[in-house]
Amino acid sequence: MKDYYQFLKAVYFLDALPDSDIRRIEAVCRETRFAPGDVIFYEGDVGDLFYIILEGNVEVWKDYGEQRGDRLAICGAGCSFGELALIDDGPRSATVVAGTSLRVLSIQKDDFNRIISGSAAISISIMKSVSNMVRKQTESFVRHLRLGKHRLQRTCTRLSREMEERKTLEARLQQARKMEAIGSLAGGIAHDVNNLLQGIQGNTSLILLETDPDSSEYQRLRNIEQYVEAGGALTRRILRFVKGAGAKVTSVDVNALLSQVADQFGRRKKGLHIRQAYDEDLFSVRANNGEIEQVVRELCTNAWESMPGGGTLTLETRNVIIDEAQALKMPLCPGPHVCISFSDTGHGVDDAIRHRIFDPFFTTKEMGNGSGLGLALVYNIVKNYGGAICLDDRKEEGATFNIYLPGLS
Numbered sequence: 214m215k216d217y218y219q220f221l222k223a224v225y226f227l228d229a230l231p232d233s234d235i236r237r238i239e240a241v242c243r244e245t246r247f248a249p250g251d252v253i254f255y256e257g258d259v260g261d262l263f264y265i266i267l268e269g270n271v272e273v274w275k276d277y278g279e280q281r282g283d284r285l286a287i288c289g290a291g292c293s294f295g296e297l298a299l300i301d302d303g304p305r306s307a308t309v310v311a312g313t314s315l316r317v318l319s320i321q322k323d324d325f326n327r328i329i330s331g332s333a334a335i336s337i338s339i340m341k342s343v344s345n346m347v348r349k350q351t352e353s354f355v356r357h358l359r360l361g362k363h364r365l366q367r368t369c370t371r372l373s374r375e376m377e378e379r380k381t382l383e384a385r386l387q388q389a390r391k392m393e394a395i396g397s398l399a400g401g402i403a404h405d406v407n408n409l410l411q412g413i414q415g416n417t418s419l420i421l422l423e424t425d426p427d428s429s430e431y432q433r434l435r436n437i438e439q440y441v442e443a444g445g446a447l448t449r450r451i452l453r454f455v456k457g458a459g460a461k462v463t464s465v466d467v468n469a470l471l472s473q474v475a476d477q478f479g480r481r482k483k484g485l486h487i488r489q490a491y492d493e494d495l496f497s498v499r500a501n502n503g504e505i506e507q508v509v510r511e512l513c514t515n516a517w518e519s520m521p522g523g524g525t526l527t528l529e530t531r532n533v534i535i536d537e538a539q540a541l542k543m544p545l546c547p548g549p550h551v552c553i554s555f556s557d558t559g560h561g562v563d564d565a566i567r568h569r570i571f572d573p574f575f576t577t578k579e580m581g582n583g584s585g586l587g588l589a590l591v592y593n594i595v596k597n598y599g600g601a602i603c604l605d606d607r608k609e610e611g612a613t614f615n616i617y618l619p620g621l622s
Contacts, residue, residue: 244318378541487526532552
């Protein structure tokens with residue numbers, strides 16, 4: 214029989230025992246070997262042996278082999294296991310598996326009960342072992358709970374983010390379908406109206422040729438021509454909205470274009486102060502100069518109309534780098550962009566209509582005073598160049614429209 218005295222004397226929960234008690238334990242020990250992966254006992258088995266690890270380690274599992282299984286602890290040389298089932302005379306509370314090549318000392322249940330009943334010191338030592346094991350398993354369980362909590366929080370955050378992204382995508386899809394339907398309807402009507410206007414224009418021109426320029430009828434006919442021209446301009450705007458981009462694209466100097474429009478616009482509007490703050494190293498953009506100018510004029514006009522008593526319009530430009538998170542929200546492609554800001558000191562935008570301001574034919578003006586196509590055209594032009602437009606409204610402090618266009622860095 215091998216001498217296990219020195220090993221047992223060094224075990225942490227037996228090191229305070231007198232030599233006689235160590236020898237009593239040694240006398241009932243039997244060595245057993247297990248290969249990696251061998252199951253020493255299963256959860257629910259009848260407890261008949263107490264173990265002390267000589268060499269290697271074991272894994273303690275709840276619900277071993279099941280998808281929900283949890284590893285509670287890993288025990289190495291000098292640790293004990295299996296004593297709880299012997300003490301409370303119940304089934305095994307966990308499954309123990311050899312994690313490596315394993316050598317253990319085992320003690321039969323009857324021998325175990327006899328030596329602890331015959332020595333208070335051994336009983337206390339075994340309780341020390343049980344306490345240590347319970348503490349380790351509790352710590353492991355708490356770690357698993359915390360890990361599970363963190364995983365659950367991450368999953369909830371991810372699901373919440375995915376739901377928000379889905380809502381955003383669904384809203385964009387709904388908006389795109391609505392714009393497509395409105396565009397198709399508006400395009401057909403615009404073509405028909407344009408044909409009618411051309412007929413009116415042709416007949417009016419013929420009558421003008423036969424009318425005395427000094428007569429009152431002549432001026433009335435000229436007024437009809439002007440109305441027809443205004444109607445033609447409106448149908449052209451509708452058709453531009455329907456067809457979208459298609460004009461010649463060049464490299465646009467946004468700062469120069471803004472400065473030019475601001476100079477012209479500021480001279481015509483009394484009580485309007487235009488403040489300009491441009492990034493000198495601004496990226497250029499690939500677009501049609503005329504369409505970007507139209508965007509600028511529409512937004513300047515929109516700002517002016519929100520300040521009937523006069524005010525300040527601030528035009529700003531800056532370079533921005535859109536990351537992936539921002540790109541999902543805007544929506545934009547990640548990368549360099551030019552941001553053009555139009556800030557006014559007007560009455561702002563009412564919360565009730567914020568979601569409709571880019572809808573075609575939506576206007577807050579009285580009937581006959583606006584087509585409701587200004588911001589819709591701006592939205593379409595910017596979108597067709599891979600850009601985005603958003604409103605930053607500051608209640609009673611005016612509104613800021615930010616336009617983002619892909620930049621050439």
